[in-house]
Amino acid sequence: MIVLGIDTSCDDTCVAVLEVRGSRFDVRSNIVSSQIKVHKKYGGVFPTLAKREHKKNLPIVFKKAIKEAKIKENQIDLISVTAGPGLEPCLWVGVNFSKDLARKLNVPIVPVNHIEAHILINFLLLPPSNFLLPAICLVVSGGHTQLILMEEIGKYKLIGETRDDAAGECFDKVARLLGLGYPGGPAIERFSKLDVRSSKLEVKLPRPMIKQKNYDFSFAGLKTAVLYDFLKRPEKIRKSKEYKILVAKEVQQAVIDVLISKTIRAAKEFSAKSIILGGGVSANEELRHQFKSNLEHPTSNIKLLIPPKELCTDNGLMVAVTGYFNKEKATKDFDKIVAEANLRI
Numbered sequence: 001m002i003v004l005g006i007d008t009s010c011d012d013t014c015v016a017v018l019e020v021r022g023s024r025f026d027v028r029s030n031i032v033s034s035q036i037k038v039h040k041k042y043g044g045v046f047p048t049l050a051k052r053e054h055k056k057n058l059p060i061v062f063k064k065a066i067k068e069a070k071i072k073e074n075q076i077d078l079i080s081v082t083a084g085p086g087l088e089p090c091l092w093v094g095v096n097f098s099k100d101l102a103r104k105l106n107v108p109i110v111p112v113n114h115i116e117a118h119i120l121i122n123f124l125l126l127p128p129s130n131f132l133l134p135a136i137c138l139v140v141s142g143g144h145t146q147l148i149l150m151e152e153i154g155k156y157k158l159i160g161e162t163r164d165d166a167a168g169e170c171f172d173k174v175a176r177l178l179g180l181g182y183p184g185g186p187a188i189e190r191f192s193k194l195d196v197r198s199s200k201l202e203v204k205l206p207r208p209m210i211k212q213k214n215y216d217f218s219f220a221g222l223k224t225a226v227l228y229d230f231l232k233r234p235e236k237i238r239k240s241k242e243y244k245i246l247v248a249k250e251v252q253q254a255v256i257d258v259l260i261s262k263t264i265r266a267a268k269e270f271s272a273k274s275i276i277l278g279g280g281v282s283a284n285e286e287l288r289h290q291f292k293s294n295l296e297h298p299t300s301n302i303k304l305l306i307p308p309k310e311l312c313t314d315n316g317l318m319v320a321v322t323g324y325f326n327k328e329k330a331t332k333d334f335d336k337i338v339a340e341a342n343l344r345i
Contacts, residue, residue, distance in 0.1 A: 002028075002071060003078045004101075005320025006058075008094035009086025009114050010143070011035040011045045013057040016316030017069035017076075020324055025124055028069035030317040033057045036183065043176045051089040058097050065316070076105055078330060080323020083111035084343030085143070091339035099334045108330035110323040111337045114314075115139050115146065115345045118278030120153065120325055121318035122305040132273035132303050136266045140259060141279035142168030142185070147215045147263060148345060149270055153325050156345050159266060160215025167255050168281045170219035174226050174251050178244045189284055191248035194241075201237070203229060203246045205254045210261050217262070222254055256287050260294055267302050274303040283312035 007014040012035065017028040035053050039045050066073060081098040084091055095111075102109050119137045137148040137156075145167045147160035165173070168185050175184030180191060205225050208218045226247060230238055237243050267275050275295070281287065288306055295304050311317060323330075331337070 001077045001324070002075050003080060003320045003324050004065075004076050005080050005112075005316035005318070005323060006062075006094045006098055007082040007114070007117075007314050007316050007319045008054045008058065008090045009082045009084070010090060010314060011039055011050045011053075012314045013054050013061050014314055014316035014319070015058070015061045015065040016320045017065055017071060018317060018320035018324065023127055025321065027124075027317060028071065029065040030315055031061050031065045031068065032313075032315055033061050040182045043182050044172060045087065047087045047089050050087060051093055054090055054093040058093060062097075062101075073101075074105060076107055078110065078323060078327060079107060080110040080112050080319050080326075081337075082114045082117065082319055083337060084340035085114055086339075086341060088339050088341035091341065095337060095339050099337065102332070102334060108332050109334065109337055110326050110330045112319050112322045112326070113343055113345055115144060115148070116156070117318040117322040119148070119150065119276055120322045121278065121307050121311050121315075122276050123325075124307075124311070124317070124321055126305070134270060134272050135274040135276045135305075136263060136270060136272040137276040137278065138259060138263045138282070139279045140167050140277070140281040142166060142172060142183070142281075144279060145217045145219070145259075146345075147266055149266075149272075150276065158345060159270075160217065160262065162217040162219060164218055164220035165223060167217070167219055167259065168279075170223045170255065171251070171281070173223045174247065177227060177230060178247060180244065180248070185281055185284065188248045188252055189286070191245050192252045192286065194245045196242050196245050199242055199246065201243060201246055203243075203250045205229070205250045207254050207257050207261075210258045215262050215266050217258060219255065222251065226251055252284070252286060255281075256284075256290055259287065260290060264294060264302075272302060274305055277304070277306045278312065280313045282306055283309040
């Protein structure tokens with residue numbers, strides 16, 4: 001079976017071709033066209049510009065994916081496309097493109113939940129017999145921070161989510177305040193790796209909601225705490241590289257502390273056999289390292305699944321994998337397939 005995966009949920013135009021033989025996945029192509037340069041001057045994604053870029057780039061990215069996969073269009077058996085959540089103008093570009101292509105090729109479409117796709121990409125290299133369920137899934141990105149109990153593929157329960165800013169959104173806003181550039185997550189991570197020797201400065205930030213017994217998150221207050229600290233500093237300190245490094249280190253660790261604490265506590269409470277990470281923030285090296293360190297204890301029997309870094313951010317491959325696992329939902333009733341910006345898992 002040849003599965004085409006398409007994602008235009010935010011600012012990356014993504015198309016992938018996946019071949020499935022029995023239980024084996026063969027990645028034929030996975031093309032991502034980034035819009036970072038377009039949105040950089042705004043410090044965030046500008047939806048109307050993102051839609052325009054998707055409309056321009058999607059046909060090009062599709063042709064490139066087909067060419068790299070060394071197949072012809074009529075060899076596609078199934079189209080899977082992100083239907084939500086995401087930016088609605090952007091989602092519609094992918095949905096409408098998929099409908100036009102499906103009509104042309106007379107093949108069905110699977111509408112895919114973007115959150116589920118970030119989870120199921122972990123199973124790309126893992127045989128079904130090795131799926132350790134139930135699992136606690138942490139999906140953490142610029143738009144989402146959610147804890148999900150996964151009992152089996154297709155059976156999910158949302159047990160916690162952010163009440164305001166997502167973790168990646170917090171990174172973006174802090175990076176913009178400090179003048180570190182866009183996107184904020186990689187900029188914060190880059191600065192946090194730099195050394196500050198014998199610094200007399202000290203930056204202490206809160207760990208929001210870390211002691212609350214629920215599994216919700218709140219990162220707007222963390223961003224505000226950075227702003228208050230920033231405003232009380234003399235201008236010379238604010239502009240210093242030393243201060244920016246210290247803030248980057250502390251805000252990154254604050255986010256990591258909260259994410260790890262709540263995720264591991266949820267895994268224990270729900271007797272999870274594995275913890276699954278997904279989303280752009282899960283590419284953060286320190287987050288990955290500290291999750292692994294916390295679960296390497298001899299008494300821990302919880303397995304950790306994290307995608308390769310290049311598959312943490314949005315990509316068509318995760319949509320193709322999810323489409324395959326949900327192939328029973330494939331339909332040729334294209335009028336029923338709609339973009340849903342606030343689609344829930």
